[in-house]
Amino acid sequence: MIAFETEKSSAAAWLNERLGFDKLAELVRHKQVPQHRHSLWYYLGGMTLFLFIIQIITGILLLLYYRPTAEAAFESVAFIASQVPFGWLIRSIHSWSANLMIFFLFVHMFSVFFMKGYRRPREVTWISGAFLLFLSLGFGFSGYLLPWNSLAYFATQVGTDILGQIPLIGEFLLKVARGGEDVTGATLTRFFGIHVAVLPMVTTFVLGLHLALVQKHGMSVPMSVEKSGRPIKHMPFIPNFALRDAVGWTLALGLLVLLASVFPWELGQKADSLASAPAGIRPEWFFLFSFQTLKYIPGKIWFINGELLGIAGFGVGALALVLVPFLDRRAQRNEVGRLVSAVGVVVLIYMIVFTFLGYFA
Amino acid sequence: MRCGTLTYHLLFLLLLSALVAVPAAAQDETGNSCIDCHTDLDGKLAAPAMTMTEDVHYRRGLFCQDCHGGNPERGFAEGDPELAHSRRYDWRGAPKAIDIPEFCTRCHANVNYMKQYNPSLRVDQLLEYRSSRHGELLAEGDENVAQCVSCHGVHGILSVSDSRSPVHRANIPATCGACHADKALMKPYSLPTDQLAKYSSSVHGVLLLERGDAAAPACNDCHGNHGATPPGLNSIANACGECHALNRDLFNKSPHKKAFAEMELGECTTCHGHHDVTKTGDFMIGTGDKSICIDCHEDGEAGFEAAGAMKAQLDSLKNILASAEELLERAEQGGVDVESGRFDLQQARNVLIKARGAIHSFDPESFTKVTETGITEAGIVMEIGEAALHDLWLRQVGLAITIPLILLVALALYWKIRRIESPKH
Numbered sequence: 001m002i003a004f005e006t007e008k009s010s011a012a013a014w015l016n017e018r019l020g021f022d023k024l025a026e027l028v029r030h031k032q033v034p035q036h037r038h039s040l041w042y043y044l045g046g047m048t049l050f051l052f053i054i055q056i057i058t059g060i061l062l063l064l065y066y067r068p069t070a071e072a073a074f075e076s077v078a079f080i081a082s083q084v085p086f087g088w089l090i091r092s093i094h095s096w097s098a099n100l101m102i103f104f105l106f107v108h109m110f111s112v113f114f115m116k117g118y119r120r121p122r123e124v125t126w127i128s129g130a131f132l133l134f135l136s137l138g139f140g141f142s143g144y145l146l147p148w149n150s151l152a153y154f155a156t157q158v159g160t161d162i163l164g165q166i167p168l169i170g171e172f173l174l175k176v177a178r179g180g181e182d183v184t185g186a187t188l189t190r191f192f193g194i195h196v197a198v199l200p201m202v203t204t205f206v207l208g209l210h211l212a213l214v215q216k217h218g219m220s221v222p223m224s225v226e227k228s229g230r231p232i233k234h235m236p237f238i239p240n241f242a243l244r245d246a247v248g249w250t251l252a253l254g255l256l257v258l259l260a261s262v263f264p265w266e267l268g269q270k271a272d273s274l275a276s277a278p279a280g281i282r283p284e285w286f287f288l289f290s291f292q293t294l295k296y297i298p299g300k301i302w303f304i305n306g307e308l309l310g311i312a313g314f315g316v317g318a319l320a321l322v323l324v325p326f327l328d329r330r331a332q333r334n335e336v337g338r339l340v341s342a343v344g345v346v347v348l349i350y351m352i353v354f355t356f357l358g359y360f361a
Numbered sequence: 362m363r364c365g366t367l368t369y370h371l372l373f374l375l376l377l378s379a380l381v382a383v384p385a386a387a388q389d390e391t392g393n394s395c396i397d398c399h400t401d402l403d404g405k406l407a408a409p410a411m412t413m414t415e416d417v418h419y420r421r422g423l424f425c426q427d428c429h430g431g432n433p434e435r436g437f438a439e440g441d442p443e444l445a446h447s448r449r450y451d452w453r454g455a456p457k458a459i460d461i462p463e464f465c466t467r468c469h470a471n472v473n474y475m476k477q478y479n480p481s482l483r484v485d486q487l488l489e490y491r492s493s494r495h496g497e498l499l500a501e502g503d504e505n506v507a508q509c510v511s512c513h514g515v516h517g518i519l520s521v522s523d524s525r526s527p528v529h530r531a532n533i534p535a536t537c538g539a540c541h542a543d544k545a546l547m548k549p550y551s552l553p554t555d556q557l558a559k560y561s562s563s564v565h566g567v568l569l570l571e572r573g574d575a576a577a578p579a580c581n582d583c584h585g586n587h588g589a590t591p592p593g594l595n596s597i598a599n600a601c602g603e604c605h606a607l608n609r610d611l612f613n614k615s616p617h618k619k620a621f622a623e624m625e626l627g628e629c630t631t632c633h634g635h636h637d638v639t640k641t642g643d644f645m646i647g648t649g650d651k652s653i654c655i656d657c658h659e660d661g662e663a664g665f666e667a668a669g670a671m672k673a674q675l676d677s678l679k680n681i682l683a684s685a686e687e688l689l690e691r692a693e694q695g696g697v698d699v700e701s702g703r704f705d706l707q708q709a710r711n712v713l714i715k716a717r718g719a720i721h722s723f724d725p726e727s728f729t730k731v732t733e734t735g736i737t738e739a740g741i742v743m744e745i746g747e748a749a750l751h752d753l754w755l756r757q758v759g760l761a762i763t764i765p766l767i768l769l770v771a772l773a774l775y776w777k778i779r780r781i782e783s784p785k786h
Contacts, residue, residue, distance in 0.1 A: 082698035089756075239781060247774045254767035261760045264696035 031215070031237035036225045038115060042241075043248050044108035045214070050249040051101035052207070054256065055139075058094035059196065066146070068192035070185030073148035074270040081267060092260035098143065100256070102136055102286050109133060113324065113344050116331045117220035123325035125217060128210040130322045135203045140284050142195040148188055153271030154281045156191075157183045162294070165308050182273070223336060288358035289351045290314055317347075395425040395433050398442060412517025421478055428464070429453055458504040462490050465509045489588035496588075505546065507589075512536055528586075531569060533579035534560055556580075559637035578604065598628035605629075611721040643679070646720055647672025670725045674732040678713055681739040685709070688746025695753040702745035709738035 016022050033042060065084055067076040080087035109129060112118065118126035145156045160183065164174035179186030221232060235241055269278075283291050290310075297306040320327065330337030399410035413419050418427070426433055432450035446452050456464040466487040468474050475484050490496040490508075498506040512528050519526035527536040538557030540546050547554050560566040560580070568577035583592060583600040592600045602609025612618060612628060621628055627635070632645065632653050644651040648660075648669045658664035685706055689699045712735030719731040 078698065078700060082700060088696075088698065240778065243774055243778045243781075247771050247778070250767055250771040250774060254764055254771070257760065257763050257767065261756055262696070267698070 032234035033241045034221045035233040035235045038222050041111035046245045048104045051097050054097040058090050061090045077147045092264045093256050095265035096259045115222040118325040119331050125213040126325050131206050142191040145191045148271045149268035150271050154277040155283050289354035292354045292358040409516040415517050417520045461508045486587045493588045494590050537580045556636045563638045564640045601629040607718050608721040615723040617723050667725045671728050678732045678735045685739045685742035692749030697749040697753050699749045706742045709735050
């Protein structure tokens, strides 16, 4: 026993000498998290990260059997769901976890927004977070097509059609996205490449930056708490905050298992380009508000193409999201300003209402 | 210079409009104007001109004189309509009913002539017609019977493919029924007049007339069209067998073939009805109250036993199919993928369809061979369903174990937090 401990210690010392992880351990040991009435929102980022890790693990497992061709994609997913041991569970968890991840990402983003966590010096943290949102939406869009079922096929056709509306470069972008004029096996192959190689690579970099900045700057304390004048309590990250995180993650895992078992993700019918589009064709729920908006916009507004105007609007919206830290000047001066928060409330209500309209209208 | 160009343009336009106007004017000037004159006449004489422009012959470039003869050019040019109707110009006038088949087949029996217009059109209509009951009676001088125009119409004849044509598939029952449902007209021939009503409510009539299924038979599919005649007692199976070929073949090899012939029973019609062919059902076979087997076979007879045995086999197949489907549905509702089971179930269902046809062999032994195939296939589906349900049970057990375990871990973590954050710690 003594020999083992000595061996372990010497092995740890050997690694520490080369990797210097004692400095990291020291940093983690001293890391403190503010504790106040809004602390609950701090756990949402970690929850999103946990679901992202689930995505990586289940995604790798799915990759063992998935075949990215128009001829074999649907059949390979059906094989995973019906023949591979626990394949149905892995696939279903992957789908549920993807949706929960995007849900928590939105909640995390809005919580940081309303607590004005993007104030100096956390502007880049916010920007990297906004890019993580775009990347996640990219994951969602590209992954939706991969089972090559009828609904995803036609939804992708509608989704990529939007690209073609962009002036000058629209047609080029459409062809690049689809790998040709129409949604075909070429589209599936490139969506697969984007889903499992391009997006993970970029996300790893942006996520690394985001997490590093969170560690560097620590958690942002809301202005209302700062200005209350009361001393702010802190809790150690290890083990107190990490244990709380672990409770949330464990419950999330339980929820995933429950959802995947009771409501397994449906596969639907194989995509058939010659068949007519199925009824009720619509994108994933997180694109529904924008899809519904485009449906309400008239074909022509004055002399401008309505759909184009809508797309331009979303482009401006995305840019505004990235630039929030610079647009909210009052917050940068640590002054309480309600205008930006009010805009956030309106946007949130609009997104919720239009998502519901997309489902029930 | 500009003015000159404009003048040229105006002249060109004038020339163009003159060219466009030429055909109509030329037609008037050549006197090919039967329609023009008859339009101005009253009643019966005006009728041909009213519908002629829709006529399939007219649309293919044939004019009145191509059927009726005469010379409309002379009549028009010299201002005397009688010249147009002169026998000097081969004026044939309106044919009598008895002459109409020959009148039409001057062209329609001419292979080379018809090829110009429709190479696939048959040219044996006259031969067929003469062999028909209509043709026979017409030859005997009965002008009440149907000839060409009775069905196709006159001066306004439409192509068979035109849905307005009286001989379009969906209109045939009404066209035949116009005479055959007329009690006064049919009285001299002692023919029943309920065929149209019976057909309209039959499985064939409902399909064709209500659902627009062009594959369903109309009158002419069983009776023939130009050669229309009632199928004889022994040829009914051939008429039905044109569509129901497998059943016909099985019937012809069955013991019923000889028995029906001896008893002078209609082959298909004895069990299925005549114009009123009703929707078939499994109730028809067996020894139950609604069975039609017991109409001829009494208890204790071999046929009675055979009917009972076949019904039992059919029921076995149906029962196992229903059980297999129920298993798959239960597994599917639980979220287990049973696509391969669904495929096999469809195969087994196809055997049930085949078995229903195989009833026409009226041979329990060969019928059992068919049903046994289906029962075996349904058995495979049952195995898939049972395996899927077992899988579902495993999932439920797994879930029942996993969820409490996960909750236990969460509770343990919570307890740990409480412990390290307690003032005592």
